[in-house]
Amino acid sequence: xxxxxxxxxxxxxxxxxxxxxxxxxxxxxxxxxxxxxxxxxxxxxxxxxxxxxxxxxxxxxxxxxxxxxxxxxxxxxxxxxxxxxxxxxxxxxxxxxxxxxxxxxxxxxxxxxxxxxxxxxxxxxxxxxxxxxxxxxxxxxxxxxxxxxxxxxxxxxxxxxxxxxxxxxxxxxxxxxxxxxxxxxxxxxxxxxxxxxxxxxxxxxxxxxxxxxxxxxxxxxxxxxxxxxxxxxxxxxxxxxxxxxxxxxxxxxxxxxxxxxxxxxxxxxxxxxxxxxxxxxxxxxxxxxxxxxxxxxxxxxxxxxxxxxxxxxxxxxxxxxxxxxxxxxxxxxxxxxxxxxxxxxxxxxxxx
Amino acid sequence: xxxxxxxxxxxxxxxxxxxxxxxxxxxxxxxxxxxxxxxxxxxxxxxxxxxxxxxxxxxxxxxxxxxxxxxxxxxxxxxxxxxxxxxxxxxxxxxxxxxxxxxxxxxxxxxxxxxxxxxxxxxxxxxxxxxxxxxxxxxxxxxxxxxxxxxxxxxxxxxxxx
Numbered sequence: 001x002x003x004x005x006x007x008x009x010x011x012x013x014x015x016x017x018x019x020x021x022x023x024x025x026x027x028x029x030x031x032x033x034x035x036x037x038x039x040x041x042x043x044x045x046x047x048x049x050x051x052x053x054x055x056x057x058x059x060x061x062x063x064x065x066x067x068x069x070x071x072x073x074x075x076x077x078x079x080x081x082x083x084x085x086x087x088x089x090x091x092x093x094x095x096x097x098x099x100x101x102x103x104x105x106x107x108x109x110x111x112x113x114x115x116x117x118x119x120x121x122x123x124x125x126x127x128x129x130x131x132x133x134x135x136x137x138x139x140x141x142x143x144x145x146x147x148x149x150x151x152x153x154x155x156x157x158x159x160x161x162x163x164x165x166x167x168x169x170x171x172x173x174x175x176x177x178x179x180x181x182x183x184x185x186x187x188x189x190x191x192x193x194x195x196x197x198x199x200x201x202x203x204x205x206x207x208x209x210x211x212x213x214x215x216x217x218x219x220x221x222x223x224x225x226x227x228x229x230x231x232x233x234x235x236x237x238x239x240x241x242x243x244x245x246x247x248x249x250x251x252x253x254x255x256x257x258x259x260x261x262x263x264x265x266x267x268x269x270x271x272x273x274x275x276x277x278x279x280x281x282x283x284x285x286x287x288x289x290x291x292x293x294x295x296x297x298x299x300x301x302x303x304x305x306x307x308x309x310x311x312x313x314x315x316x317x318x319x320x321x322x323x324x325x326x327x328x329x330x331x332x333x334x335x336x337x338x339x340x341x342x343x344x345x346x347x348x349x350x351x352x
Numbered sequence: 353x354x355x356x357x358x359x360x361x362x363x364x365x366x367x368x369x370x371x372x373x374x375x376x377x378x379x380x381x382x383x384x385x386x387x388x389x390x391x392x393x394x395x396x397x398x399x400x401x402x403x404x405x406x407x408x409x410x411x412x413x414x415x416x417x418x419x420x421x422x423x424x425x426x427x428x429x430x431x432x433x434x435x436x437x438x439x440x441x442x443x444x445x446x447x448x449x450x451x452x453x454x455x456x457x458x459x460x461x462x463x464x465x466x467x468x469x470x471x472x473x474x475x476x477x478x479x480x481x482x483x484x485x486x487x488x489x490x491x492x493x494x495x496x497x498x499x500x501x502x503x504x505x506x507x508x509x510x511x512x513x514x
Contacts, residue, residue, distance in 0.1 A: 071413020
């Protein structure tokens with residue numbers, strides 16, 4: 001395996017509803033800032049790949065239009081996944097393993113505000129048994145939260161504590177949407193929104209974009225003093241039918257974590273893609289993370305949740321803290337689909 | 353319907369509604385159209401003038417700049433004659449639809465070609481916009497394009513824009 005690292009990151013601020021700029025106009029300054037940070041032009045980049053979903057924009061081939069932000073001339077080697085940018089990053093990591101190129105640019109964008117994001121995400125369900133009932137992501141997360149609360153020692157207070165810490169951590173994140181000091185007791189007095197979830201247990205609606213440059217070996221060291229090396233990366237999926245899953249556990253996250261090597265060393269921090277508060281508890285357990293691990297120092301997806309970007313943002317937030325010298329070893333996790341359907345885990349390390 | 357007796361058909365109507373954001377550049381273009389003007393924007397790298405710019409030069413990936421008004425007059429670069437009637441059609445067949453390259457622009461606009469017999473519609477035909485009585489931020493503000501009567505444009509002048 002080649003050593004591959006995150007060498008530069010960039011992201012737009014999280015915005016509830018971007019009414020002036022279109023997707024290209026949001027993405028373009030992010031990509032420009034990213035390439036400037038890495039000191040690279042598009043010609044220096046061996047492979048470009050994006051993660052996004054045309055349904056968010058309601059326009060066929062919206063992902064092709066997004067290339068207008070990149071400058072794909074002379075023709076570039078380029079790909080796209082109809083998934084969160086974290087999976088585009090996985091493709092870039094695979095592409096770099098071939099060994100013929102040393103750099104890759106990964107970008108991701110999504111405006112969740114133009115359509116009804118809950119209805120849109122319902123359409124990713126199986127078309128025969130689930131989708132005709134239009135269960136939306138909040139409803140399915142509520143089923144999962146109920147199962148968790150009734151399974152063992154997890155209480156509604158535990159969920160509120162996740163939210164309070166996320167809001168507090170987000171205070172240090174200039175790009176976060178929801179931040180501040182909130183009192184756990186006050187949160188528990190809020191009415192339920194979709195029982196047992198309260199509004200604050202659910203992610204905000206967010207428009208945004210983010211981008212990453214990956215580089216291999218010595219090229220990574222040329223670009224930055226302290227690359228965030230991807231020591232392991234793996235992704236796994238649960239059975240398609242919600243009915244055959246134990247919603248209180250995430251075996252796919254556990255397996256991905258084992259293959260990525262989460263337990264091979266001390267974890268300084270973890271960025272977990274948990275759009276709903278109770279999911280952070282499930283993920284923390286599945287990855288075997290103890291209370292000494294700093295979870296979601298960025299505020300996580302409860303602080304800002306640009307759909308299709310929020311998973312890659314976890315890798316960005318973890319990698320950037322390694323590049324800045326705040327951490328030596330970090331875990332990043334991304335999820336896709338209803339109730340933690342599919343999960344990706346990466347382990348990142350700085351040079352010791 | 354005996355052949356369906358053993359199966360079940362699930363009908364699942366799906367409708368999604370969106371608030372469309374044209375974006376900064378396209379909003380400037382559409383506001384121009386509402387005033388009877390065609391506003392282009394220029395790529396600072398390659399110098400191409402885009403009409404209906406979506407905010408970036410798709411070749412260079414940089415923001416387009418400036419508000420450059422181009423005349424509502426240009427050259428028909430290519431066209432198609434529609435002979436087939438379909439639902440929702442607003443014009444009687446046969447009619448010609450084509451790409452109009454406004455003078456000074458580097459990308460063509462699509463439009464109807466009228467006030468000319470179908471068999472006389474040709475590449476290089478010089479045309480001008482016929483504006484609607486009421487203008488708005490929509491391409492319906494241009495009813496159609498008609499011949500100006502000028503001599504045809506030389507193929508060399510528009511061959512890069514096909």
